[in-house]
Amino acid sequence: MTPDLECVALTKRFDDATAVDNVDFAVPQGSFFSVLGPSGCGKTTIMRMIAGFLPPTSGDIRIKGRSMLNVPPNKRPVNMVFQHLALFPMMNIEDNIGYGLRRAGLPRADIARKVDGVLDRIGLPGVGKRKVHELSGGQKQRIAIARCMVLEPDVLLLDEPLGALDLKLREHMKIELKALQAAFDTTFVYITHDQSEALVMSDQIAVMNNGRFEQLGAARDLYYRPETAFVAGFVGDTNRWPAIVVRAEGDALQLRTDSGLTLHGASHGRALSAGDRADIYVRPEAIRVAHTGEELIHFDNRLSGQVTSILFNGAASRILFRDDEGRGEIEVTLPQSGEFAMLEKGARMHIGWSGAHGNCFAAGTGA
Amino acid sequence: MRAQAKLGFILLLMPLLLWLTALIVIPHVDMFLISLRERVGVGEYATSTANYRTFLNEPLYLMTFARTAIMAVAATFITLLIAFPVSYYIAKMVKGRTQSALFLMCLVPFWVSELVRTFGWMILLRETGVFSSLLQWSGLVSGPVEMLYNDAAIMVGLVYTSMLFMVVPLVTTLESLDDSVIEAGYDLGGSGPSILREIIIPHATPGIVSGSIVVFMLSLGNYLTPTMLGGKDSLWFTELIYSQFIVRFNWELGAAFGFMLLILSSVIVWAMLRLTGQTLEKTMG
Amino acid sequence: MIPTIPQPRAIRAAYGAYVALFFIYLALPLTVVAVFAFNDSQFPSLPWEGFTWNWFFGDSDPMIGVFHDRAILGAIGTSVFVGVCVSALSVAVGTSNAFLFNRYQFRGRGVLYVLMLMPLVIPGIVLGISILVFSSTLANAAWDGLKWDIVALRPGLTLVVLGQFSFIATIATLVISARLQKFDRTLEEAAMNLGAGRLTAVRTVTLPFLAPALVGAFVVAFLMSFENFNTTLMLVGSDAPLTIAMFDRLKEGSTPLLNAVSLLLMLGSSLLALMMIAFQRRAT
Numbered sequence: 003m004t005p006d007l008e009c010v011a012l013t014k015r016f017d018d019a020t021a022v023d024n025v026d027f028a029v030p031q032g033s034f035f036s037v038l039g040p041s042g043c044g045k046t047t048i049m050r051m052i053a054g055f056l057p058p059t060s061g062d063i064r065i066k067g068r069s070m071l072n073v074p075p076n077k078r079p080v081n082m083v084f085q086h087l088a089l090f091p092m093m094n095i096e097d098n099i100g101y102g103l104r105r106a107g108l109p110r111a112d113i114a115r116k117v118d119g120v121l122d123r124i125g126l127p128g129v130g131k132r133k134v135h136e137l138s139g140g141q142k143q144r145i146a147i148a149r150c151m152v153l154e155p156d157v158l159l160l161d162e163p164l165g166a167l168d169l170k171l172r173e174h175m176k177i178e179l180k181a182l183q184a185a186f187d188t189t190f191v192y193i194t195h196d197q198s199e200a201l202v203m204s205d206q207i208a209v210m211n212n213g214r215f216e217q218l219g220a221a222r223d224l225y226y227r228p229e230t231a232f233v234a235g236f237v238g239d240t241n242r243w244p245a246i247v248v249r250a251e252g253d254a255l256q257l258r259t260d261s262g263l264t265l266h267g268a269s270h271g272r273a274l275s276a277g278d279r280a281d282i283y284v285r286p287e288a289i290r291v292a293h294t295g296e297e298l299i300h301f302d303n304r305l306s307g308q309v310t311s312i313l314f315n316g317a318a319s320r321i322l323f324r325d326d327e328g329r330g331e332i333e334v335t336l337p338q339s340g341e342f343a344m345l346e347k348g349a350r351m352h353i354g355w356s357g358a359h360g361n362c363f364a365a366g367t368g369a
Numbered sequence: 370m371r372a373q374a375k376l377g378f379i380l381l382l383m384p385l386l387l388w389l390t391a392l393i394v395i396p397h398v399d400m401f402l403i404s405l406r407e408r409v410g411v412g413e414y415a416t417s418t419a420n421y422r423t424f425l426n427e428p429l430y431l432m433t434f435a436r437t438a439i440m441a442v443a444a445t446f447i448t449l450l451i452a453f454p455v456s457y458y459i460a461k462m463v464k465g466r467t468q469s470a471l472f473l474m475c476l477v478p479f480w481v482s483e484l485v486r487t488f489g490w491m492i493l494l495r496e497t498g499v500f501s502s503l504l505q506w507s508g509l510v511s512g513p514v515e516m517l518y519n520d521a522a523i524m525v526g527l528v529y530t531s532m533l534f535m536v537v538p539l540v541t542t543l544e545s546l547d548d549s550v551i552e553a554g555y556d557l558g559g560s561g562p563s564i565l566r567e568i569i570i571p572h573a574t575p576g577i578v579s580g581s582i583v584v585f586m587l588s589l590g591n592y593l594t595p596t597m598l599g600g601k602d603s604l605w606f607t608e609l610i611y612s613q614f615i616v617r618f619n620w621e622l623g624a625a626f627g628f629m630l631l632i633l634s635s636v637i638v639w640a641m642l643r644l645t646g647q648t649l650e651k652t653m654g
Numbered sequence: 655m656i657p658t659i660p661q662p663r664a665i666r667a668a669y670g671a672y673v674a675l676f677f678i679y680l681a682l683p684l685t686v687v688a689v690f691a692f693n694d695s696q697f698p699s700l701p702w703e704g705f706t707w708n709w710f711f712g713d714s715d716p717m718i719g720v721f722h723d724r725a726i727l728g729a730i731g732t733s734v735f736v737g738v739c740v741s742a743l744s745v746a747v748g749t750s751n752a753f754l755f756n757r758y759q760f761r762g763r764g765v766l767y768v769l770m771l772m773p774l775v776i777p778g779i780v781l782g783i784s785i786l787v788f789s790s791t792l793a794n795a796a797w798d799g800l801k802w803d804i805v806a807l808r809p810g811l812t813l814v815v816l817g818q819f820s821f822i823a824t825i826a827t828l829v830i831s832a833r834l835q836k837f838d839r840t841l842e843e844a845a846m847n848l849g850a851g852r853l854t855a856v857r858t859v860t861l862p863f864l865a866p867a868l869v870g871a872f873v874v875a876f877l878m879s880f881e882n883f884n885t886t887l888m889l890v891g892s893d894a895p896l897t898i899a900m901f902d903r904l905k906e907g908s909t910p911l912l913n914a915v916s917l918l919l920m921l922g923s924s925l926l927a928l929m930m931i932a933f934q935r936r937a938t
Contacts, residue, residue: 055552055658074660076555088553092571101567102557153557373852381754384747389769392820393776396788400780403787451676458673461656471673473931478680480923482881484897485916488904489683492690492699492913499686502700529683551656561655582775590777592884597904607779607884614783614888624787627780638775649771650764 004067006031006189007052007080007157012061014047021047023213024061029157029191029206034183036200037193039210040236045193048210049159052191053082065156076105081150082159086166087142089134095121095145096130102153120152123185139167143175144182151186160192164199176202197237201225209233227270231363234283241289241332243282244365250275255362257282261329266302266357272364279365286320287335288359291342292352301354305332309349321345323353397631404624420625430609430626437606438633440520441588444527448535448584449577451528456539457569461548472540479533487597490526491517494598518600526594531587535580542576543569578645579652582638589634606630684920691913709914720914729899733880736811736895740818741875747819748826748871749864752834755827773821782888785817810891817885822878826871833867834860866934873930877923 005028014022021044029035037045050056052063054075063070070078081102090098096117103113121127124144129137137145143163150158160179164172180203183190194200200207201221208218209232217229228234235242243265245257255267255274259282267282274280292298295306307325313333323332334353336342345351407419424430459471478486493499494516501514516522546569554564570577595605610630613623642648655661655669690699694706696716706712712719720726755767773781786809793807806812837860845855861868883897890898896919900912 050658053552053556054660057660074555075552076558076560078556080556082553082556084549084553086547086549088547088549090550090553090568092568101554101559105558105560105563149557378754378758378760381750381758384750385754385766385770388747388820388823389766392785392816393769393772396784397776399788399791400784403791454669455673455676458669462669471677474677475680476927477924478684480877480927481684481916481920482897482900483883484881484900484904485687485919486683488900488908488912488916489685489687491908492686493683495699497697497699499700529679532680548656548658552658555659586775586777590779590884592779592887593901607777610779610783611887614786620787623783627783630777631780634775634777649768649775 003031005029006066007035007191008062008064008067009048009052010062010064012048012051012063013059014044014051014056015059020213022051022058025210025213025215027208027215027218029189032187032189033205034180034190034192034203036204036207037191037210038197038200038207038237039195041195043210044213045195045210046161049082049161049191049193052157053080053159054078079156080159081153081155081157082161083146083150083163085161085163087146087163089142089146089149091134093134094130095132095134095137098134098145099130099149099152101149106153116152120148123151124148124182140171140175140178143167144178147179147182151182151188155188157189157191160190162194162196164194164196172199179203201237209236211236228283228361231281231283234361234363238285239333240283240285243284243330245280245282245362247274247276247278247280247362254357255280255360257362259329262327263305263325263329265360267360267362268358269362272362274362274364280362281365283361283363284355284359286333289332289334289353289355291321291323291334291336292354295352298352298354302357303360304352304354306350306352309345309347309351312345312347321351323351400624401628403621404628406621408621420622421629423622424625424629429604433604433606433609434629434633436604437589438637440523440527441585442637444524444531444588445581445585447524448528448531449581452532452535452539452580453573453577456536457543459536460540460543461546461551475533475536475540483530483593486530487526487593490522490529490598494522494525517598518602520599522598523595523603523605526598527588527591530591530594531584534583534587538576538580538583539573542573546572574645575647575652578641578647581641582652585637585641586634589630687913687916688920690910691917693910693913696909709910710918718911720911720918723911726896726899726911726915729894729896732811732893733895733897736815736818737876737879739815740822740879741872743815743819744822744826744875745830745868745872747823748830749868751823751827752830755831756834770824770827773824776821778821778882778884779888781820782817782885785813785820785885786888789813808891809889811893813889813891814886814895817889818879818882821885822875825878826875829871829874830864830867833864837863869933870930873926877926880919880923 007029009025009027012022012025013020023044025048027035037048039045047056051058052070054070054073058071065079090101093101096114099117099120100113103116108116117130118127121130124147126141126144126148129141129145134142134145146163147158147160164175164179167175176199179190179192183203192200192203201224204221206218207221207224209216209224211232217224217233219227224233224237228237234240243257243259243261243263245259245265247255248258248264249256250269253268253270255269257265257267257280259265265282267280290298290301295304298304305323305325307323309321310324310331311322313320313322317338319336321334321336323334324330325332332353336345404420405416405418406414407417409415424434455475459468459475463471491498495501496513496515496517498516500516501510504510504514505512550568550572551564554568559567590607592605592607592611595603596608599605606626607630610623610626613619613626638649642652655665691709692705692707693703694708695701695703706717708717708719710719711721713722751770755763755770789807793804796802796804796807841859841863842855845859846852850858880895881897883901886895886898887901894902896915900915903912
């Protein structure tokens with residue numbers, strides 16, 4: 003089956019910089035695809051090329067197999083939800099949603115019927131006569147999506163549409179967007195710098211940096227099996243140690259950190275050998291805490307020391323831990339069992355983790 | 370504290386009230402009263418509507434009045450048509466330094482007096498002027514061509530002289546239209562004309578209205594341009610006012626004319642605001 | 655149509671050409687005025703008789719230059735005097751008005767605001783005659799009742815200043831209000847929190863913030879006063895400001911002297927406006 007959207011060797015160079023560098027991807031029908039990256043990585047450029055507001059320097063963009071290169075933006079079967087929504091302030095809600103239908107030359111009665119239909123689907127029946135500024139942030143969001151969806155595009159582009167919302171609403175809209183996508187069964191291409199938006203909603207995520215895709219995969223792959231140091235550092239929280247490889251046996255590595263710790267790690271197939279400089283990435287939740295050293299005997303990385311700070315955040319509470327020789331602070335997630343709920347600052351603790359959780363990458367490749 | 374705030378309020382209110390009452394309200398009321406006076410003998414006056422009757426019964430006055438109104442409306446419309454594409458170009462098609470430079474170039478001619486601008490057009494248009502000479506030199510005409518002293522010359526001058534007051538509000542409102550709103554229009558299938566009609570013009574309405582009001586006022590109340598470019602027979606209403614006041618010393622009739630001009634301008638401004646659903650505070654403030 | 659929307663090259667080119675044409679239209683009259691200031695002829699028109707500075711520096715008939723024409727120099731002086739008076743008055747009243755409308759909510763505020771805008775929609779010549787009529791009513795009353803002859807109420811510079819001020823004050827108010835609205839009032843609160851009294855806070859924090867607008871309003875007011883014609887025409891007495899003096903000369907028939915004066919005006923006002931822009935750039 004042809005994918006809904008396909009980008010082939012897509013490249014965009016501006017006068018002095020390459021914003022998008024030879025990017026390939028395909029988005030299957032009905033999926034939720036995200037491009038995740040820091041600001042300035044080129045994700046907005048990709049989106050604007052797909053929408054038709056920027057011509058690519060080279061490469062091709064295909065929608066349902068048809069090249070879009072010579073199709074002007076008003077003739078492309080893609081619609082876009084803009085960063086600040088770009089609802090037309092001079093029109094009421096009904097006219098906003100009906101705008102594209104009027105352009106398509108539909109009879110007035112059909113337009114009214116379709117507008118009512120889509121307002122029902124997004125759960126805002128009866129707001130048609132209202133002005134744009136009379137709606138709340140979340141409602142405007144839904145109107146912006148409805149304005150596009152009423153045209154039944156092949157692909158819906160969303161350019162960080164949640165950025166302007168406050169935290170609570172943003173959390174809510176994540177779930178709602180995912181539900182709307184499922185309900186409309188349309189391909190969504192979503193760009194964001196907020197990893198939690200991408201992780202929660204997407205079927206597939208492309209992590210982008212410096213104009214290139216670092217890794218493309220499902221949320222879980224990116225999180226647990228980052229392929230590059232950038233992904234390891236950008237997606238999720240992590241502890242990082244610069245170190246030197248002391249010994250390499252297959253995937254298993256033994257390293258000496260610059261702070262003087264000896265740690266075990268894993269190269270997961272990346273070429274690292276003794277003497278190489280490397281960075282070790284360990285997620286806070288991969289580290290176990292215990293009152294005694296014996297409980298952690300099965301881990302190949304073990305440290306004992308003190309709790310220097312408690313970062314209480316409900317179920318996601320963490321501690322900062324410093325080992326007895328004072329070689330840097332380590333962030334550790336507390337288990338949710340409540341076992342350590344009464345932990346005090348300064349308490350003596352033991353921590354440990356398996357070497358397989360210590361992702362190692364050649365030094366200098368990370369974020 | 371409250372007493373102090375009260376005192377501050379009164380101190381700030383005084384200059385405003387003094388200015389508006391002594392220089393705006395009372396003089397206009399006085400002008401209205403004078404216009405209702407009829408000289409019945411030496412130093413003797415009676416209240417009557419004689420001056421307004423004179424105005425209504427004299428075809429020349431009425432004709433001049435109507436002609437001035439129509440020409441001023443036409444000048445406003447032409448100015449808008451010429452200025453809109455240029456303002457749009459400055460506001461949306463260029464950015465950064467080019468934008469400021471173009472905008473500045475629009476402002477420069479208006480830092481000099483209207484008299485100089487009109488003088489420039491006289492040098493260009495008159496019989497011995499630049500255009501006439503160029504036409505003769507190129508062999509297109511055999512003798513001198515007089516391009517001054519007709520309605521087209523007046524129109525050129527009026528449009529030129531008010532251009533800035535249309536460009537500035539238009540650029541300001543058009544600049545405030547977010548590019549992404551126009552892009553959204555295209556993205557949803559809109560084409561140039563439909564976006565102009567449904568998005569750009571509705572957004573620019575406050576600017577269009579305030580520009581049009583100012584240009585209309587300036588054209589209607591203009592004295593220099595019709596006098597100098599239109600010559601003796603230009604039949605502009607302000608010339609009638611001037612001649613009643615300064616030449617014939619008939620202040621009563623002159624005041625009535627002034628009042629008619631004021632009513633005409635108020636009615637047209639009010640109609641313009643009503644038609645577009647704008648208010649004076651929003652468009653001018 | 656914005657640059658990010660693809661458009662045929664021909665349309666873009668046509669659009670660019672239109673804009674270029676527009677700027678030629680803008681520049682043309684001023685250019686000819688400037689060029690003919692240097693024509694060695696009695697008339698500001700073709701043919702070109704050669705280049706001369708005489709219309710600026712000439713001191714003998716028939717070519718008396720600007721700098722030796724007492725009447726024109728006097729008129730420039732009058733215009734500057736009127737301009738400074740009008741600007742100073744307008745900025746003072748405009749600042750007061752801006753604070754009033756920005757800081758106080760009171761009954762009648764809306765009405766007063768609309769009334770404040772009115773001078774913009776009253777034709778200048780009507781402003782002129784209404785003030786002329788009223789001042790002469792006052793003067794006649796003073797004479798009839800008290801046998802006082804109040805010269806200031808007869809056509810002359812006082813009336814010219816008042817007449818110009820009556821609508822330039824509105825412009826000054828709008829310019830200053832626009833900037834005052836952008837002022838973050840917590841800055842004043844911070845100043846008071848740090849020990850300043852209310853007036854001291856306004857003087858040390860708000861007024862410096864307003865400075866670019868005050869300078870801008872002053873310059874705009876000065877330029878508007880300098881080039882005002884309609885209102886001035888009705889109120890002028892024996893001391894004619896420059897625009898009126900030039901108008902009288904023009905009616906008699908023009909010599910390139912007027913071009914020379916105009917060129918100096920262009921240079922002067924451009925310089926003034928550029929200084930204002932430079933000042934505002936530096937301040938923001």
